[in-house]
Amino acid sequence: MTRPRSGICSIVFCIAFSFFPVVAVMLVLAGARADAAERTPSTTATSSHPALAITNVNLVDVTTGAILPRHTVVIRDGRIVGIARVGVLSLNRNLRVVNATGKYLIPGLWDMHVHLTGVEKRPWTEDVILPLYLANGVVGVRDMGGDFTLLQRWRERVENGEITGPHIVTPGPFLDATMENPANTIAVKSAADGRLYVDQLQQRGVDFIKVLSPPREAYFGILEEAKRKGVTVAGHVPEGVSAAEASNAGQASIEHLSGILLGASLREQELQEARTKAIAANDVVALKKIRQESYDSFSLPKLRALLKEFQQNGTWQTPTLVWSKTMSEMATKSAGDARMKYVPAWARPQWDPAKVSEATGQSGDPAAADFQRALMARFQAVVAEMKDAKVPLLAGTDSPDPMVFPGSSLHEELELLAQAGLNSLQALQAATRGPAEFLHASPRGRTFFGGSQADLLLLDANPLDDIRNTRRIFAVIMRGKYYSRQDLDKMLAKVADAAERQK
Numbered sequence: 001m002t003r004p005r006s007g008i009c010s011i012v013f014c015i016a017f018s019f020f021p022v023v024a025v026m027l028v029l030a031g032a033r034a035d036a037a038e039r040t041p042s043t044t045a046t047s048s049h050p051a052l053a054i055t056n057v058n059l060v061d062v063t064t065g066a067i068l069p070r071h072t073v074v075i076r077d078g079r080i081v082g083i084a085r086v087g088v089l090s091l092n093r094n095l096r097v098v099n100a101t102g103k104y105l106i107p108g109l110w111d112m113h114v115h116l117t118g119v120e121k122r123p124w125t126e127d128v129i130l131p132l133y134l135a136n137g138v139v140g141v142r143d144m145g146g147d148f149t150l151l152q153r154w155r156e157r158v159e160n161g162e163i164t165g166p167h168i169v170t171p172g173p174f175l176d177a178t179m180e181n182p183a184n185t186i187a188v189k190s191a192a193d194g195r196l197y198v199d200q201l202q203q204r205g206v207d208f209i210k211v212l213s214p215p216r217e218a219y220f221g222i223l224e225e226a227k228r229k230g231v232t233v234a235g236h237v238p239e240g241v242s243a244a245e246a247s248n249a250g251q252a253s254i255e256h257l258s259g260i261l262l263g264a265s266l267r268e269q270e271l272q273e274a275r276t277k278a279i280a281a282n283d284v285v286a287l288k289k290i291r292q293e294s295y296d297s298f299s300l301p302k303l304r305a306l307l308k309e310f311q312q313n314g315t316w317q318t319p320t321l322v323w324s325k326t327m328s329e330m331a332t333k334s335a336g337d338a339r340m341k342y343v344p345a346w347a348r349p350q351w352d353p354a355k356v357s358e359a360t361g362q363s364g365d366p367a368a369a370d371f372q373r374a375l376m377a378r379f380q381a382v383v384a385e386m387k388d389a390k391v392p393l394l395a396g397t398d399s400p401d402p403m404v405f406p407g408s409s410l411h412e413e414l415e416l417l418a419q420a421g422l423n424s425l426q427a428l429q430a431a432t433r434g435p436a437e438f439l440h441a442s443p444r445g446r447t448f449f450g451g452s453q454a455d456l457l458l459l460d461a462n463p464l465d466d467i468r469n470t471r472r473i474f475a476v477i478m479r480g481k482y483y484s485r486q487d488l489d490k491m492l493a494k495v496a497d498a499a500e501r502q503k
């Protein structure tokens with residue numbers, strides 16, 4: 001028996017999930033390893049599925065990019081209880097053994113920007129949206145604003161194993177300047193409001209606070225109170241605040257590269273003031289012009305100075321490139337996407353690209369469509385700069401926005417991050433190690449990443465050779481439960497059935 005090497009491998013792999021001190025990880029795994037080898041699988045109430053051994057697998061260490069060939073991973077009660085080279089562990093006969101020769105094991109993926117309950121009045125149902133993520137290898141989502149009553153229920157039922165879906169962290173409603181939909185939004189008018197709602201939401205049990213575009217004073221009230229209470233704030237850079245100010249105020253993540261185009265403009269101050277006026281006057285034409293001027297006055301040195309602030313403040317970025325790309329192509333997109341069968345029948349007309357481009361002013365306006373494409377190219381260049389500046393990145397999609405398909409769009413996002421200049425490992429980290437590091441600051445995050453949780457993906461090919469290989473899913477392991485390719489296909493067929501029935 002050659003035990004020492006297995007110890008090293010265990011630590012390396014485990015670090016992908018947890019940020020425990022290395023010693024603690026060693027102790028956890030050292031104890032658990034003997035356990036896995038010597039005892040029969042638990043049949044207590046906590047174990048609703050048999051203990052599992054995945055053998056002959058290539059482990060992908062998402063921290064270093066090392067591939068550890070011919071390993072066995074033992075999973076029980078939702079946790080990884082043993083990792084070693086093949087032959088080190090004596091596998092108990094009561095284990096379900098999966099021979100994974102030629103397969104690659106990675107941590108399950110997280111989509112760090114979704115809206116599970118949508119932003120429209122009618123949310124997708126749990127039997128459609130939740131399995132769609134899981135069947136595509138997404139074991140966790142950071143919801144970015146929605147109906148908290150519903151989200152809370154789903155969050156609990158997923159963790160109790162009552163429904164099939166990804167782990168959920170959620171801020172509940174957005175904090176914004178106005179209230180569009182009372183289930184999803186809270187209007188925050190002043191600093192006092194900001195403080196009050198942070199306290200109220202924390203008491204209601206949200207995982208973090210989401211800001212959309214509250215007024216300036218309200219925004220700083222929110223950030224100040226959140227800091228005092230140790231709550232994370234994530235979201236857009238509000239209209240009346242600069243990207244540098246948001247970063248310096250301690251906003252933990254910035255979504256959709258919001259505020260960055262303006263922050264990298266040589267005319268930032270002047271355009272910011274013009275924008276505030278245009279918003280107050282609801283002057284759409286002026287806003288469009290300001291956007292174009294921000295784009296035209298872009299300065300690479302100014303961008304780099306801003307990115308340096310992000311890096312120093314530890315401000316994460318969720319570029320949601322797939323959303324920008326989808327928007328930029330909407331005018332020419334076909335409605336015939338094969339994944340449309342997973343969209344509830346009632347929502348399909350809203351997803352019609354022709355209708356969306358009309359609603360967003362792109363149809364019949366080649367200049368608007370051209371600008372969207374130029375913007376997309378600029379965003380990819382910005383992401384490349386972020387990578388070079390070591391600004392931490394998160395993979396997120398904004399699904400289910402029209403034509404941004406829950407689950408599968410995360411793989412598109414990873415590909416777009418790679419196209420922007422991240423290598424495959426860096427792209428993969430944006431959906432694995434990055435989310436673990438980001439969410440580890442929150443109590444619920446720690447329960448998902450605190451130690452050896454068995455949320456894993458088994459792939460047919462090496463994702464480090466080509467990031468598109470994350471789509472080649474052989475199996476998903478969620479909370480220790482094994483879903484084979486066949487199980488996942490059945491899950492998808494059930495989703496399509498449910499979606500079709502919802503008129």
Ligand SMILES: [Zn+2]
Nearest residue numbers: 113115144398
């Ligand atoms: Zn969003």
